[in-house]
Amino acid sequence: MNLGSINDIPLGEGRTFAVGSEMVAVFRLRDGSVRALSAVCPHKGGPLADGQIDLKQVVCPLHLNAWDLTTGCSLSGQSPVTVYPVRVDNDSLILEM
Template sequence: MILGRLSEIPLGEGRAYAVGDDRIAVFRLRDGSVRALSAICSHRGGPIADGQIDTKVVICPLHLTAFDLTTGCSNGDQPPLTVYPVRVDGDQLILEDLT
């Protein structure tokens, strides 16, 4: 499933996309790779796509908990975020089959 264009996400930022009833945050890391997680914080419902990122974590803008971009696990005792398989094909962000 095509989510959008890679060029719509500046390096070091994220964007949220609606996929059915889910919201998925896609991050374009400064090393050029992309990661995708649930766009809603598992703790307080914060907008994860608006969080600060580096190459390993995203920090929730509401409560400053860090979530690993590869596993979705938090650095504390918060429930993990769902990780989604995403890839780039040309300028297209492709969400892999979730089944």
């Protein structure tokens, strides 16, 4: 599924996309790579796309819980989040569901 241009997400930030019944957070890391996770924090429903990221993790802006961007595993004792395959094709973000 084409989500739009990679240029719609600034380096080091995330954006939320509605994909069917799912909300997916897509992150454009500072090294240019992209990651996609469930956009909703399982702890209290926080918006993960608004969290702080580095090359390895996202931190929920509400309660500072963290998840690995590659595996979706919690780094702070919470439930894991779903990871989605995402890639860039030319300038288009392609999410594989």
